[in-house]
Amino acid sequence: NLQAWYYDDNGEDQRLPHRYEPNQPASPEKLRDLGVLYWKLDPDQHESDPKLEAIRKKRGYSYQDIITVSPEKLSGYHEKIKSFFEEHLHTDEEIRYILEGSGYFDVRDFDERWIRICCPEGTMIVLPEGIYHRFTLDQADYIKAMRLFVGEPVWTPINRPADDHSSRKEYVTSFMPSTA
Numbered sequence: 001n002l003q004a005w006y007y008d009d010n011g012e013d014q015r016l017p018h019r020y021e022p023n024q025p026a027s028p029e030k031l032r033d034l035g036v037l038y039w040k041l042d043p044d045q046h047e048s049d050p051k052l053e054a055i056r057k058k059r060g061y062s063y064q065d066i067i068t069v070s071p072e073k074l075s076g077y078h079e080k081i082k083s084f085f086e087e088h089l090h091t092d093e094e095i096r097y098i099l100e101g102s103g104y105f106d107v108r109d110f111d112e113r114w115i116r117i118c119c120p121e122g123t124m125i126v127l128p129e130g131i132y133h134r135f136t137l138d139q140a141d142y143i144k145a146m147r148l149f150v151g152e153p154v155w156t157p158i159n160r161p162a163d164d165h166s167s168r169k170e171y172v173t174s175f176m177p178s179t180a
């Protein structure tokens with residue numbers, strides 16, 4: 001299982017864990033209810049891993065590349081990490097497989113709380129189309145991740161507010177608990 005917890009918005013550096021004291025864990029069921037999927041894989045095998053192949057085939061992930069986020073390796077690092085951490089959605093799934101290093105994905109729940117998902121090496125995570133989310137490095141300032149996509153990739157973030165966007169409406173319809 002992934003380590004995930006409610007985010008303590010205390011104004012400190014985004015790279016810190018931002019756990020409440022005491023910690024408020026977010027359960028695997030909670031992540032499932034928000035539509036977040038994940039697997040644990042062996043990154044040493046990523047070039048020919050039958051488990052990864054099975055996921056790609058089943059979910060139609062035809063595209064892949066590798067991104068390294070660090071001050072040295074990513075051009076436009078400062079602007080990019082800033083935009084990664086703006087609350088946004090995409091018109092497709094966001095699929096990342098962490099090959100080296102680590103980082104945090106934060107996802108919004110339907111009570112407007114942030115849930116921080118810890119993504120160490122070997123984590124493959126899928127954020128559903130239309131979920132509000134953001135990404136940050138941790139204090140090690142380094143992640144190398146495989147990006148996967150169905151068809152031609154579109155990385156464009158659509159910043160919140162995007163409540164009228166069709167991807168958001170679809171997400172809300174699929175995942176928001178009914179209040180009835």
Ligand code: KMT
Pocket residue numbers: 067069084096103134135143145
């Ligand atoms: C994204 O879109 O937030 C990223 O690609 C972040 C780096 S990959 C974990």
Ligand code: NI
Pocket residue numbers: 088089090094133134157
């Ligand atoms: Ni994103």
